[in-house]
Amino acid sequence: MNRRQFLQTASASTLASCTTLSAPDSLIIDTHQHLWDLNVIRPPWIKGAPEVLRHDFVTADYVKANAGLNVKAIYMEVDVAESDHIKEADGIVAQCRAGNTPTIAATIGGRPASADFEGYVRRYAGNGIVKGLRQVLHGSSTPAGFCLGQDFVRGVRTLGKHGLNFELTMRPTELRDGVKLIQQCPETRFVLDHCGNGDPKAFNPKLGPGLKRSCTADEWKRGIDAVAAQPGVMCKISGIVAFVPPGEWQAEDLAPVVNHCLDAFGPDRVFFGGDWPVCLLGSPVRGWVDALRQIVSSRPVSEQRKLWSRNAIRFYGLKV
Numbered sequence: 456m457n458r459r460q461f462l463q464t465a466s467a468s469t470l471a472s473c474t475t476l477s478a479p480d481s482l483i484i485d486t487h488q489h490l491w492d493l494n495v496i497r498p499p500w501i502k503g504a505p506e507v508l509r510h511d512f513v514t515a516d517y518v519k520a521n522a523g524l525n526v527k528a529i530y531m532e533v534d535v536a537e538s539d540h541i542k543e544a545d546g547i548v549a550q551c552r553a554g555n556t557p558t559i560a561a562t563i564g565g566r567p568a569s570a571d572f573e574g575y576v577r578r579y580a581g582n583g584i585v586k587g588l589r590q591v592l593h594g595s596s597t598p599a600g601f602c603l604g605q606d607f608v609r610g611v612r613t614l615g616k617h618g619l620n621f622e623l624t625m626r627p628t629e630l631r632d633g634v635k636l637i638q639q640c641p642e643t644r645f646v647l648d649h650c651g652n653g654d655p656k657a658f659n660p661k662l663g664p665g666l667k668r669s670c671t672a673d674e675w676k677r678g679i680d681a682v683a684a685q686p687g688v689m690c691k692i693s694g695i696v697a698f699v700p701p702g703e704w705q706a707e708d709l710a711p712v713v714n715h716c717l718d719a720f721g722p723d724r725v726f727f728g729g730d731w732p733v734c735l736l737g738s739p740v741r742g743w744v745d746a747l748r749q750i751v752s753s754r755p756v757s758e759q760r761k762l763w764s765r766n767a768i769r770f771y772g773l774k775v
C-alpha cells in the first residue's frame with residue numbers, strides 16, 4: 456500500500472475498525488528495536504560508540520529489559536556496512552519466521568542511491584516481514600542534502616512501487632530536506648524517526664549544562680510542523696531519551712518534544728519506539744516507557760492506545 460492508498464483507507468471507518476483488534480489494551484508495539492551480535496556482524500560505528508553500547512544486544516537481553524511489559528517489536532536496522540545488508544536482513548527475516556521471538560517485523564537497511572537497489576528491494580518485498588527500509592542520514596559521512604540526490608530519490612520511489620516504507624532518521628536542522636524528499640515521492644509512505652531528533656536539552660538550559668544542543672527549540676519546531684503538514688507521514692515517538700544525561704532528567708524534561716509531535720501530527724499519525732539499546736545512553740527502556748506514560752496520561756485513553764499499539768498495527772499491517 457502506497458501513501459495515497461494509505462490516506463484513502465485511513466478513514467474514520469478504517470480507524471474505527473482498529474478497535475476490533477484482539478490485541479489487549481496493555482499491548483505495546485515497539486517500532487524501533489535494535490539487536491546486534493558482534494560475532495555475526497560488527498557495524499562500523501561500534502568501535503567509536505560509548506562503552507555502554509560496545510557489546511552484544513540479543514533477543515534474550517531485549518526480553519529481560521522489557522520484563523513485565525507485553526511487547527511485540529519491529530526490528531530496526533543498525534547501520535551495518537553496505538556489504539552486510541543482505542546478511543543482516545536475511546538474519547532478521549529468519550528470526551521472525553522462527554516465531555520464537557517478540558520481533559514480528561523488520562525495517563531493513565539499504566542504500567537507495569545504489570545502482571542495484573531495485574534488485575535488493577525485490578529480494579524482500581512482499582515477504583510479510585520486511586515493512587520498510589532505512590538509511591541513516593545524520594552520520595558524519597553523509598552531507599546535508601544527500602537525500603535529495605537524483606539517485607536517492609529514485610530509490611525511495613522504488614520502495615513505494617514495491618509497497619515498502621522509508622524511515623527518515625536525519626539531523627533536526629535538515630527536516631525541510633525531508634519534506635522535499637517526501638514531496639518528490641508521493642507513492643511512498645514515510646516515517647519520521649525519533650521525533651525528528653528533537654533535543655530535550657534545547658528546551659531546558661539547566662538540563663545537561665555544558666552539553667551540546669543539536670538544534671534550537673524554535674528551529675526544530677518549524678521543521679516538525681513542516682513534516683507534519685505532509686499528508687500521511689507518521690512520527691515515531693522515540694529516541695529522545697538518548698539525548699539527556701542519565702539520572703539527571705525527569706518526564707517533564709521530555710514532555711515539550713513529545714507533546715509538540717503529538718499535537719503536530721495528531722493522534723492517528725504517531726507511534727511508540729523504544730530505541731533499545733541506544734536508549735541506554737539516557738535511560739533503561741523501562742524508564743523511557745514510564746516517562747512516556749506519565750507525559751500522555753492526561754490524553755484520552757483512545758489516543759494512548761493508538762500511540763502504544765493500534766497505529767503501528769494499522770500502518771505496518773501487523774498480525775498480533
